[in-house]
Amino acid sequence: MTPRPRDVAVVAFAQSDHRRATPGLSETELLLPVLREVLDRAGLAPGEADFTCSGSSDYLAGRPFSFTLTLDGVGAWPPIAESHVEMDGAWALYEAWVKILTGEADTALVYAHGKSSAGDVRDVLTRQLDPCYLAPLWPDSVSLAALQAQALIDAGETDEDDLAAIAARNRAAATHNPHAQLRGAVPHGDYVVRPLRTGDCPPVSDGAAAVVLAAGERARRMCRRPAWIRGIDHRIEPHDPGRRDLTDSPSTRLAAERAGAFDAPVDTAELHAPFTAQEVILRKALRLTGDVRVNPSGGALAAHPLMAAGLVRIGEAAARIHRGESHRALAHATSGPCLQQNLVAVLEAELEGEPE
Amino acid sequence: MPEQLTAPLVVSFPFTRSLGPVQSAFLTGLRERVVLGVRAHDGRVLVPPAEYDPTTAEEIHELVEVGTTGTVTTWAWNPAPRPNQPLATPFAWVLVRLDGADTALLHALDAPGPEAVRTGARVRVRWAEQRTGAITDIACFEPHDGPETGHATPHHGTFTDPVTSLTAPARLDYTYTPGRAQTRHLGNLARHLLTGERCPSCRKVHVPPRGACPTCGVAATEQVVVGPRGTVTTFCVVNIKARNLAIDVPYVYAHIALDGADLALHGRIAGIPYDQVRMGLRVEPVWRDGDRHPDHYRPTGEPDADYDTYKRLL
Numbered sequence: 086m087t088p089r090p091r092d093v094a095v096v097a098f099a100q101s102d103h104r105r106a107t108p109g110l111s112e113t114e115l116l117l118p119v120l121r122e123v124l125d126r127a128g129l130a131p132g133e134a135d136f137t138c139s140g141s142s143d144y145l146a147g148r149p150f151s152f153t154l155t156l157d158g159v160g161a162w163p164p165i166a167e168s169h170v171e172m173d174g175a176w177a178l179y180e181a182w183v184k185i186l187t188g189e190a191d192t193a194l195v196y197a198h199g200k201s202s203a204g205d206v207r208d209v210l211t212r213q214l215d216p217c218y219l220a221p222l223w224p225d226s227v228s229l230a231a232l233q234a235q236a237l238i239d240a241g242e243t244d245e246d247d248l249a250a251i252a253a254r255n256r257a258a259a260t261h262n263p264h265a266q267l268r269g270a271v272p273h274g275d276y277v278v279r280p281l282r283t284g285d286c287p288p289v290s291d292g293a294a295a296v297v298l299a300a301g302e303r304a305r306r307m308c309r310r311p312a313w314i315r316g317i318d319h320r321i322e323p324h325d326p327g328r329r330d331l332t333d334s335p336s337t338r339l340a341a342e343r344a345g346a347f348d349a350p351v352d353t354a355e356l357h358a359p360f361t362a363q364e365v366i367l368r369k370a371l372r373l374t375g376d377v378r379v380n381p382s383g384g385a386l387a388a389h390p391l392m393a394a395g396l397v398r399i400g401e402a403a404a405r406i407h408r409g410e411s412h413r414a415l416a417h418a419t420s421g422p423c424l425q426q427n428l429v430a431v432l433e434a435e436l437e438g439e440p441e
Numbered sequence: 442m443p444e445q446l447t448a449p450l451v452v453s454f455p456f457t458r459s460l461g462p463v464q465s466a467f468l469t470g471l472r473e474r475v476v477l478g479v480r481a482h483d484g485r486v487l488v489p490p491a492e493y494d495p496t497t498a499e500e501i502h503e504l505v506e507v508g509t510t511g512t513v514t515t516w517a518w519n520p521a522p523r524p525n526q527p528l529a530t531p532f533a534w535v536l537v538r539l540d541g542a543d544t545a546l547l548h549a550l551d552a553p554g555p556e557a558v559r560t561g562a563r564v565r566v567r568w569a570e571q572r573t574g575a576i577t578d579i580a581c582f583e584p585h586d587g588p589e590t591g592h593a594t595p596h597h598g599t600f601t602d603p604v605t606s607l608t609a610p611a612r613l614d615y616t617y618t619p620g621r622a623q624t625r626h627l628g629n630l631a632r633h634l635l636t637g638e639r640c641p642s643c644r645k646v647h648v649p650p651r652g653a654c655p656t657c658g659v660a661a662t663e664q665v666v667v668g669p670r671g672t673v674t675t676f677c678v679v680n681i682k683a684r685n686l687a688i689d690v691p692y693v694y695a696h697i698a699l700d701g702a703d704l705a706l707h708g709r710i711a712g713i714p715y716d717q718v719r720m721g722l723r724v725e726p727v728w729r730d731g732d733r734h735p736d737h738y739r740p741t742g743e744p745d746a747d748y749d750t751y752k753r754l755l
Contacts, residue, residue: 109445111620114652117660131658147450147615157651160658203450204615208523216456216609217464218489219547221576223525228534231517232547239515239560278534279518279555323495327536327545328487331515 093185094304094311095432096297097126098400098407103266103292103388106202112141112151113158116198116293120158124194127297127307131160134297135190137167138181140174140197141392144209155198166190173197174294174396175357175418175428179317181298191300198293199392206289206391213421215324227286227360229422231278233331234362238280240332242369245280248361249273252284252386255364259383266290266388287359292390294397312403312414312432318343319418319428326423337370337417337427344429346371346415351431353378353405353414355398359385363424367417371429381405395419399430406434446624450615458607461492465605466504466598471578474568477596478507478542486593488542489576504598508540508591509566511582515545516562518555527581533558537582540591549581563587574604622652625664631733635668635726637702645703668699671738672746673722674754675705678715693718697738698754705754712739721745 099122107115124131137159141152152169161167166189170176174197181193207225214220237243252273259265266288274283297307304311320336320343322329341347354377358364364379373379380386382401385394395418405411413433420426460468463479467490470477479490480503487495494501517534519526526532527549535558536545551567552558565585572578619627622638626649629636637646638661640654646665647654654661676695682688693715696705708726710718723743726735 108447108618109621109624111618111623111652114620114622114660117653120658121660144613147452147613147617154651157653157655158658160656162656200618203617204613208525209613212611212613216458217460217468217607218576220611221609222527222548223523224534224547225523225526228517228519232515232534232536235517235560236515276518276520279520281517325489325491325544327489327514327538327547328491328495 090186091188091300092304092313093182093298093300094308094313095399095403096299096304096308096311097123098294098296098404099123099126100264100294100393100397100400101292102264103290103390105266105289105291107200107291108202111154112146112198112200113155115200115291116155116158116196116295119293119295120194120196123295123297127299129192129194129297132162132165134192134194135166136181136184136193137165138169138177138184138193138195140170140172140177140396141199142171144212145199145201145203145391147203159194173392173394173418173420175399176319176420178296178298178396178399179319179428182314182317185298185300191303193298194295195298195396196293196295197393197396199390200291201289201391202291210422218325226422227281228278229326230286230360230363231281232326233423234280234285234360236331237362237365242332243362243365247365248280248285251361251364255380255384255386258381259387262382262387264388265383268383268387281360285361287385287389290388290390292388292393294390294393294400296396296400296403308407310407310409310434312406312434315431315433316344317428317430319426321421321426324421324425329423331423332366334366334370334424334427337367337424337429340427340429341371341415344431346429346431349413351377351413351415353381353402353411355382355384355402355414355416356380357385357395357398357418359389359394361386363419366424371415371417395428402430402432406432446619446627448617450617451612452615453610453612455608455610458609460605460607463490463492463502463504465603466600468574468576468607469600469603470598471576472572472574472604473600474509475596476507476509476539476566477504477598478593479504480593485543486541487544488539489546504596505541505593506596507542507593510585510587510591511537511539511542511564512589513550513558513560513562513564514538515560516550516558518558527577532581535564535582537564540589541593548579551581551583557584575607620652622650626650627733630735633728634666635699637665637667639663639665646701647704648699648702648706665701667701668726670723670725670741671697671699671702672751673710673718673720673724674698674751675720676710676718691715695738697724698751703754708735709737710739711737719745721748721751
């Protein structure tokens, strides 16, 4: 019998307003108010968290080791225990969760930021592809997502009207999200890369997000209604899109299974689906039925700060539990082309056998 | 509030990568107008080929030749090609399962319009005229009127003068924005004014300012004029001339604690022989005509500062 692992919860979440460009702000300046807000909510002083972990990408900033400058914003003196992932902040949260599970930390600050406006995201993202077979062709992120959307249409699983409805529903939900970039009715527009129109694609966003995790009693003291992490898992598929079934997401399904997502129904799901067709695939892989509230925040179609958008999903799901609007929520983050890599987290308002 | 500063930032890198034996055979084959795949342990033929089995992770090396015709498995019409993409005119991105292969290859399809493209369409390779052993040796695919014919046949994979490495040049253009604090600082420097920011928590003055106190982790917004005079806290003698830098060696590069600052910045020391620079030397900034920032610092002629006045800034 394995001992029961530590109970770890998301106790605070904050995010910036996500905007097309933030020319007046450095990455640190973009992050500072977000860090201040999340630490205030958790009742922590800068530098007080036992562990700090961040997610960002030098390719977005165009500068090596760009994340080190943002350490100016966390109070890193006396020296703190710190780590960074060159990934979405959802994976930084995973590392922090594991760190707390080991017992080496009781609290963790997780943050992520991305200034997509610094470069041209469609070109920048081609550099994450296979350097021998794919990168020399410069297939941009929208083109790869369009290949996936067409495969899904060919399989009879969606059509362009369905996709437009997904876009409209997400952005309608975003009217209640003051941080979102695209809110309410947005013209579905012309084809960017057919079958995807501008409305099927995420906005290009600058933004930041931060989360505080805490274990057991610490979590209960920091938050009236902690969002307990029931499980997190992440899985990756081959990098070559021609070797995958683009109409399915076995990595999401497996991550969900391992995170315990199918053990009990969820009432809310925050999906990191930057392109409309990807929501269809994720709903299928995660077995989400009509009674699950999907993306009440508006999702990545309403704001897509690269490297932070996945962490935002976990934060939004947790915040709904904090506010008493959800009892059991699923959060998903993705990375790579065509949903190559996927993380699933399951959050709950109460622990097993404990009255709410 | 001054206008926000921005500057173009170009990142250009020619990554050179060594190829594994399977990749080498595939890319060399393209140069010779032959498309090779590799057979995985489950019998599937992978094109483009992998060095390792996707299921068992074992090395695989059973090369096979597949057809130069194939079938579109999915497509996307790209009405506005971007720089570096395979065709300059509107084209379809396609995943093509070549005859004899079990996986699909990503490339461009030259077609008159989206109406001419569909999943299941037959296509064939159009070879580039100049071929070097790269995926771009396939210029693109073009429509092809013919049934699926090919099947995978064993291939030795050996060629004369094989390609063993790949140079993948890439250039990305960015716009760098230093942000509020540095914009203000640089604007002040251009007006011959040295400014820092005071931390509201520890009260230290940081120069140059970055918008936050790096020790306390809080926003620093109170501007403080510092210097212009300061003290050399430590220094080094540079003996190797940097490329594109019109400064004669040897010269001295120093940490300078400006009066009123709690952090030393760095600058070049001139106006004194390099071997006479010392800790405690009092210096002041020198702007040349039209400069937006100090060119160097020179001795003020004051007596040296006492060690105790700057030792905490070392």
